[in-house]
Amino acid sequence: MTESLHLPAARVRAAALALPGSKSISNRTLLLAALSENSCEIRSLLKSDDTDRMLDALHALGIKTETAASGSLRVHGCGGRFPAQKADLFLGNAGTAFRPLTAALALLGGDYRLHGVPRMHQRPIGDLTDALRVAGANIDFLGENGFPPLHIGAFADTGADIIPVRGNVSSQFLTALLMALPLTRRARTIEVQGELISRPYIDITLNLLQQFGVMVAHDDYRRFRIPADARYTAPAVINVEGDASGASYFLAAGLLGGAAVRVCGVGKQSIQGDTAFARELEKIGANVVWGDDFIEVSRDAAQPVRPFDLDANHIPDAAMTLAVVALATGGTCAIRNIASWRVKETDRIAAMATELRKLGAAVEELPDAIIITPPPRLNAGVAIDTYDDHRMAMCFSLVSLLGVPVVINDPDCVAKTFPDYFERFAALTD
Numbered sequence: 320m321t322e323s324l325h326l327p328a329a330r331v332r333a334a335a336l337a338l339p340g341s342k343s344i345s346n347r348t349l350l351l352a353a354l355s356e357n358s359c360e361i362r363s364l365l366k367s368d369d370t371d372r373m374l375d376a377l378h379a380l381g382i383k384t385e386t387a388a389s390g391s392l393r394v395h396g397c398g399g400r401f402p403a404q405k406a407d408l409f410l411g412n413a414g415t416a417f418r419p420l421t422a423a424l425a426l427l428g429g430d431y432r433l434h435g436v437p438r439m440h441q442r443p444i445g446d447l448t449d450a451l452r453v454a455g456a457n458i459d460f461l462g463e464n465g466f467p468p469l470h471i472g473a474f475a476d477t478g479a480d481i482i483p484v485r486g487n488v489s490s491q492f493l494t495a496l497l498m499a500l501p502l503t504r505r506a507r508t509i510e511v512q513g514e515l516i517s518r519p520y521i522d523i524t525l526n527l528l529q530q531f532g533v534m535v536a537h538d539d540y541r542r543f544r545i546p547a548d549a550r551y552t553a554p555a556v557i558n559v560e561g562d563a564s565g566a567s568y569f570l571a572a573g574l575l576g577g578a579a580v581r582v583c584g585v586g587k588q589s590i591q592g593d594t595a596f597a598r599e600l601e602k603i604g605a606n607v608v609w610g611d612d613f614i615e616v617s618r619d620a621a622q623p624v625r626p627f628d629l630d631a632n633h634i635p636d637a638a639m640t641l642a643v644v645a646l647a648t649g650g651t652c653a654i655r656n657i658a659s660w661r662v663k664e665t666d667r668i669a670a671m672a673t674e675l676r677k678l679g680a681a682v683e684e685l686p687d688a689i690i691i692t693p694p695p696r697l698n699a700g701v702a703i704d705t706y707d708d709h710r711m712a713m714c715f716s717l718v719s720l721l722g723v724p725v726v727i728n729d730p731d732c733v734a735k736t737f738p739d740y741f742e743r744f745a746a747l748t749d
């Protein structure tokens with residue numbers, strides 16, 4: 320275990336890098352492939368803690384997989400019925416494993432215990448379990464009401480046609496219902512109550528459902544119609560796009576570091592909302608080139624990085640990168656409509672404010688926003704705490720491109736979604 324990583328002040332050398340697979344697409348694909356009637360070859364799957372938790376869970380549920388010499392993974396689907404009726408599943412801090420597996424297992428029924436790391440037990444899930452109970456799920460909280468760990472028992476279909484779900488805490492609850500309700504084989508309507516946050520993640524879900532043969536129509540993201548007798552049929556081969564959230568650190572390096580950076584594996588055809596991060600960089604001074612399978616960012620030396628005031632609800636993960644980019648703008652920057660930051664790997668608004676202040680920034684913390692004014696000169700050699708949050712570690716690495724060295728404590732936390740992040744970052748700089 321590395322306790323801390325010292326990053327010297329550095330500049331970027333022009334570079335192209337191949338991104339690891341998208342976490343969001345990898346974990347959705349793994350679950351849908353496991354639930355399919357047939358088998359499927361998954362290429363460019365992310366290998367990280369979050370995907371390992373999903374894979375371990377699927378194996379414990381009786382799903383068989385094989386790794387091919389090419390590195391791709393073949394998943395043998397179970398036709399919508401997991402072989403194991405009883406299992407104890409440790410899901411780490413992977414929201415994209417915990418929420419969809421809770422929904423799928425609750426609607427299939429069995430005897431399952433789902434738990435995670437202590438932080439996962441502080442991340443809410445009550446809006447999802449409320450919705451699942453309307454359909455007939457039997458779920459008991461084993462700790463605090465509305466939070467993991469939980470126990471899932473037999474499913475007793477209530478026949479409810481309408482399943483209401485709140486969408487203002489996490490879009491993953493709606494994603495989980497969209498992936499799991501087809502397993503009950505009935506036509507149903509999911510009705511989103513109130514605001515729906517992080518909406519582009521729903522587009523990823525709908526896209527993958529379609530690739531696995533289930534078409535879900537919706538009325539402007541309010542009502543989603545699950546067809547009767549839906550069955551998942553996997554494509555023979557599915558290719559996972561590069562991770563657009565992981566790309567944000569390198570694209571920001573292209574803006575800040577003095578040379579063009581190209582990320583390969585995502586481009587203008589991407590289904591990931593976090594590619595919109597590149598458009599935000601463009602608004603504040605970046606030159607962006609969009610290819611079918613790459614995005615490249617650079618900045619003219621004479622072009623300053625402009626301050627911004629952004630509603631970042633559509634890019635909650637990549638917006639953390641903008642909080643560090645704010646230090647290069649010389650003006651006050653606001654990132655708004657990000658209340659969900661408070662219930663992720665850590666309270667990201669509080670953590671971000673604390674660490675930016677260590678660097679000398681003036682930071683105002685609001686319940687759902689962060690306002691950042693950079694200092695005239697950044698404090699050098701500051702040790703950044705990362706709160707077991709991969710994104711805290713990755714975005715603060717960018718401070719080393721702003722003319723000062725920085726120390727990243729517990730850099731290994733990047734294993735959640737990007738295990739070799741710091742090797743890749745080092746390869747990019749002089």
Ligand SMILES: O=C(O)C1=C[C@@H](OP(=O)(O)O)[C@@H](O)[C@H](O)C1
Nearest residue numbers: 343415489490491517520635659
């Ligand atoms: O569905 C997904 O793959 C995700 C949805 C987002 O969560 P919220 O919907 O909780 O904002 C995002 O932050 C997370 O990293 C991945």
Ligand SMILES: C=C(OP(=O)(O)O)C(=O)O
Nearest residue numbers: 412413414415636663664
């Ligand atoms: C919020 C995140 O993860 P999770 O999928 O666990 O919600 C994230 O990766 O930034």
